Amino acid sequence: MAAGKNSDPEQKGWWQRFWQSPKTKYLLWIPAGGFVMLVTGAISLGSVNYAMEETNTLEFCTSCHEMGAFVYPEYEQSAHFSNQSGVRAVCSDCHVPKDWWGKVVRKTEATFNEIPSWITGKIDSPEKFEAHRREMAESVWAKMRASNSATCRSCHSYDAMALSMQDRYAKRRHSSEYREATDKTCIDCHQGIVHKLPEVTAE
Ligand code: HEC
Ligand code: HEC
Ligand code: HEC
Ligand code: HEC
Structure with a gap:
């Protein structure tokens, strides 16, 4: 049988050379470095996901939104806080998308x-909050319309x-x-x- 060209040790293809044990020890740092990078990447992705979970809790949102005692007491009166079935929707269930990218975008x-x-105290008193309620509500409606009320549909479905x-x-x-x-969606x-609801203005 004629010897294949790869049987000549001097003429190994790149593939065989790739798998050869390195002639010098320092070459081992290449795969080792790749492994370290992979692990670091996995850990930082883990902490991003951890941070996103921690900032989705009712406690986190109300740490600011209890401000002047409005958002939270209103929510406490609603069917989404307590109902006969005992299923609760927290702030983030309605306001933060469920998909990973949507979450990253909303958090950013x-x-x-x-x-x-x-920091500037834009809505830190009931009067200031009311003064901005319409503009904030309209921004929320626009987002919900744009997503075909995706967060509502994460719990409810026709x-x-x-x-x-x-x-x-x-x-x-x-x-x-x-x-x-x-073509109406839930939020319409x-x-x-x-x-x-924001006060009706004379427009
Ligand atoms: C650091 C304090 C702080 C925390 C924590 C916080 N908010 Fe806010 N939030 C604000 C302030 C201040 C505004 C007013 C922003 C503006 O319109 O300039 C606001 C505005 C909003 C609005 C109206 C947004 C819009 O589109 O106009 C929603 C909805 C909202 N917050 C929901 C949440 C939810 C849900 C959480 C928890 C995941 C949360 N917030 C956590 C301070 C906070
Ligand atoms: C069942 C879904 C749902 C839950 C739960 C919910 N929201 Fe909202 N939120 C809305 C909708 C819808 C709007 C748009 C205005 C409206 O229709 O009342 C809104 C509007 C807002 C606004 C703008 C101001 C306003 O009054 O319109 C803020 C701020 C806000 N939400 C914060 C919160 C916080 C903080 C929590 C938790 C304590 C929370 N929301 C829980 C659905 C929800
Ligand atoms: C975390 C799950 C969850 C999310 C998210 C959610 N809901 Fe609900 N919703 C419920 C539950 C649970 C009830 C109460 C059912 C019962 O009465 O037993 C309810 C009740 C309702 C009701 C009847 C009571 C009322 O307050 O009028 C309406 C309407 C409603 N939801 C609309 C919405 C809309 C619109 C959204 C999006 C802005 C939404 N829901 C988001 C779980 C959810
Ligand atoms: C075209 C308008 C319209 C759209 C779109 C719509 N609803 Fe409704 N929904 C109503 C009306 C009207 C009622 C009855 C309200 C009442 O009896 O006070 C109702 C009632 C409900 C109730 C209470 C049912 C009960 O018998 O207690 C829930 C929950 C609800 N809607 C959720 C949703 C969700 C979630 C969506 C989106 C997937 C949605 N609706 C889309 C008009 C609509």
Whole structure:
């Protein structure tokens, strides 16, 4: 049998050379360095995810939003705080997207918008809060419309609604015929479910 060209040790292909044990020990640092980078990467991704979980709790949000005693007491009166089924929606369930990227985007936005406004005390009294409620509510509505009320639908779904148990107003609006005829999303019909609606202005 004719010797293949790879049997000549001087003529090994790059692939064989790759798997050869390195002639000099320092070459071992190349794969070792790659491994260290992989582990460091995994740890920092872990801490990003950990930070995102920690900043999604009710306690974290209310640490600022109890301000002047408004957002939290309103929420406490709502069906999303306590209801017959005992399922609670916390702030982040409605205000922070569930998907990883959506979360990163919302947290980044909060860092550049909410933290500076908190430092400057933009909404730190009930009067100031009311003065900004409409602009904040409109911003939330716009985000929810843009996502087709994704955070609402992370708990509720038309498929899971027992329409026969709903009253005739709800049954009609949630029916597939109605949905096909309009392009309304949950937030178009259900505003002010947790917070007071902004005062009606004379426009
Ligand atoms: C560091 C204090 C602080 C924390 C913590 C905080 N917020 Fe805020 N938040 C603010 C301030 C201040 C504003 C007003 C921002 C503005 O409009 O300039 C605000 C605005 C908002 C708005 C209106 C946003 C808009 O689009 O106009 C929502 C919704 C909101 N916060 C939800 C949350 C949720 C949910 C959490 C927890 C995940 C949270 N906040 C944590 C201080 C905070
Ligand atoms: C964490 C899960 C969860 C999320 C997120 C959520 N809901 Fe709910 N929702 C519930 C539960 C639980 C109830 C109470 C059911 C009951 O009465 O037993 C409820 C009740 C309601 C009701 C009837 C009571 C009322 O307050 O009028 C409406 C309407 C409603 N949700 C709309 C929404 C909309 C709109 C959103 C998005 C802005 C949303 N929900 C987000 C779980 C959720
Ligand atoms: C076109 C308007 C419209 C849209 C869109 C809509 N709803 Fe409703 N919904 C209603 C009306 C009207 C009622 C009845 C309100 C009442 O009886 O006070 C209702 C009632 C409800 C109730 C209470 C049902 C009960 O019998 O207690 C829940 C929960 C609810 N909607 C959730 C949602 C969710 C979640 C979405 C989006 C997936 C949604 N709705 C989309 C109009 C709408
Ligand atoms: C069931 C969903 C839901 C939950 C839970 C919820 N919100 Fe909201 N939030 C909304 C919606 C919808 C709006 C838009 C205004 C409206 O329709 O009331 C809003 C508006 C806001 C605004 C703008 C000001 C205003 O009053 O409109 C702030 C600030 C806010 N939410 C903070 C919070 C904080 C903090 C919590 C937790 C204590 C929380 N929200 C819990 C759905 C929710």
